[in-house]
Amino acid sequence: MKYLKLYNGKIITPGGIINGGSVVIADGVIVDVLKDDVDIPGAQLLDAGGAYIAPGFIDMHVHGGGGHDFMDNTVEAFLQIGAIHARYGTTALLPTTLSCGMDDLMKTLDTYEKAHPLNRGGATFLGMHIEGPYFAMSQRGAQDPRYIHHPDPNEYERILEKYPSIVRWSVAPELQGAVEMGIKLVQRGILPSIAHTDAIYEEVLKAYDAGFTHATHFYSAMSGVTRRDAFRYAGVVESAYLLDDMTVEIIADGVHLPEALLKLVYKIKGAEHTALVTDAMRAAAMPEGPSILGSLHNGLEVIVEDDVAKLPDRKAFAGSVATADRLVRVMINKAGIPLQDAVRMMSLTPASILKIQDKKGSLEKGKDADIVLFNENIDIQTTIIKGEIVYQVK
Known part of the structure; x- marks a missing residue:
């Protein structure tokens, strides 16, 4: 499987906001939402740079x-x-x-x-x-x-x-x-x-x-x-x-x-x-x-x-x-x-x-990897649809 890991962000989940965690994606689906930044060998990495990581x-x-x-x-x-x-x-x-x-x-x-x-x-x-x-x-x-x-x-x-x-x-x-x-x-x-x-x-x-x-x-x-x-x-x-x-x-x-x-x-x-x-x-x-x-x-x-x-x-x-x-x-x-x-x-x-x-609708294991990253002003930095980055601020 080809993995994508999002880290170094504030992850908005149904249970609250996770700081310092990671979202792991494979084949267009969320594999896991973790409370820690876990190493995923061979994964593509996306550093959120402190931005919010939210459901699309x-x-x-x-x-x-x-x-x-x-x-x-x-x-x-x-x-x-x-x-x-x-x-x-x-x-x-x-x-x-x-x-x-x-x-x-x-x-x-x-x-x-x-x-x-x-x-x-x-x-x-x-x-x-x-x-x-x-x-x-x-x-x-x-x-x-x-x-x-x-x-x-x-x-x-x-x-x-x-x-x-x-x-x-x-x-x-x-x-x-x-x-x-x-x-x-x-x-x-x-x-x-x-x-x-x-x-x-x-x-x-x-x-x-x-x-x-x-x-x-x-x-x-x-x-x-x-x-x-x-x-x-x-x-x-x-x-x-x-x-x-x-x-x-x-x-x-x-x-x-x-x-x-x-x-x-x-x-x-x-x-x-x-x-x-x-x-x-x-x-x-x-x-x-x-x-x-x-x-x-x-x-x-x-x-x-x-x-x-x-x-x-x-x-x-x-x-x-x-x-x-x-x-x-x-x-x-x-x-x-x-x-x-x-x-x-x-x-x-x-x-x-x-x-x-x-x-x-939410960042949970098994759901489509539709994800958006934004800053405190809700300015969009990255849009991910079914695990593919379709937009990213350069």
């Missing part, structure tokens, strides 16, 4: 980066997005679509099938996340209204039959037929997520019982307390807090949610029920200025400024330009949470939500 970041919701979007429908776009996000610590991700026509959606899914086996040197593709087009028009945000409509079994069943790569689908659960769709998704092992919704508590309960156990970009495009005539109703936000086992994801870029809400989510849901996601569009890791949300062919024009993408009228955000390292940094510096919890929200928690925690 898992991004459950990403549209693009580096000037590319998954809905450009080219293999090059897929591979370039995986490569750019690996530079910022992401070792695995879910390519995500936007509301679009069924022909465009199928092209994106076809492109995934072509790109997946060619993905070397970039974040691993864990399967597709379909976002839309079954949303509440009132909560569409930057989703293109031309394509938004109620769930249509003739559409989604045809998609599900043809594309086993789908692992998650975001839907507004109050729409006619949405609960039935959620049941069918669960039967196929696909995670139904609540998104772009005006649902009230009673509707969320029905959806939760059907398998909608996760909330997409929590607070964004989502109902809170609403009033209908003289009566008040709890929305999705309150429902997620009341349902202890419901998981949420937050765009912790420091813009989408203010400091107070970041703290509130952490206080109520905790690190074990909260995943960090970039929701990054093509302008992530790019200079500010004009950009396109979605496909280059028929996407929406946006402007990137103040570290976020906005619609041209500046009345709504149009996606994040964050990378995973920034999310961890914001949670530590703005929300004031411990480093270990911030890392968990970017690794083990999303792995658990996606039910891949037996292989990814």
Whole structure:
């Protein structure tokens, strides 16, 4: 076996931080996490230089980066997005679509099938996340209204039959037929997520019982307390807090949610029920200025400024330009949470939500050797995916 040993770092494990230990890798898998720097004859050595050695970041919701979007429908776009996000610590991700026509959606899914086996040197593709087009028009945000409509079994069943790569689908659960769709998704092992919704508590309960156990970009495009005539109703936000086992994801870029809400989510849901996601569009890791949300062919024009993408009228955000390292940094510096919890929200928690925690999400014997090294400022120094160094600061 060819061994790689990481040493001279602060190893972040589920049981705490190990100083002076070592992580041993062989054939893309973690062989052991040791409390001491044990000699491994013939092993390749990687001196962490005092940096943190952490599990690789898992991004459950990403549209693009580096000037590319998954809905450009080219293999090059897929591979370039995986490569750019690996530079910022992401070792695995879910390519995500936007509301679009069924022909465009199928092209994106076809492109995934072509790109997946060619993905070397970039974040691993864990399967597709379909976002839309079954949303509440009132909560569409930057989703293109031309394509938004109620769930249509003739559409989604045809998609599900043809594309086993789908692992998650975001839907507004109050729409006619949405609960039935959620049941069918669960039967196929696909995670139904609540998104772009005006649902009230009673509707969320029905959806939760059907398998909608996760909330997409929590607070964004989502109902809170609403009033209908003289009566008040709890929305999705309150429902997620009341349902202890419901998981949420937050765009912790420091813009989408203010400091107070970041703290509130952490206080109520905790690190074990909260995943960090970039929701990054093509302008992530790019200079500010004009950009396109979605496909280059028929996407929406946006402007990137103040570290976020906005619609041209500046009345709504149009996606994040964050990378995973920034999310961890914001949670530590703005929300004031411990480093270990911030890392968990970017690794083990999303792995658990996606039910891949037996292989990814923490530095433990037998798991994939997806590892990231960073300094006190969460600046990425090295990214390792399945035991291969794919990025390293020179």
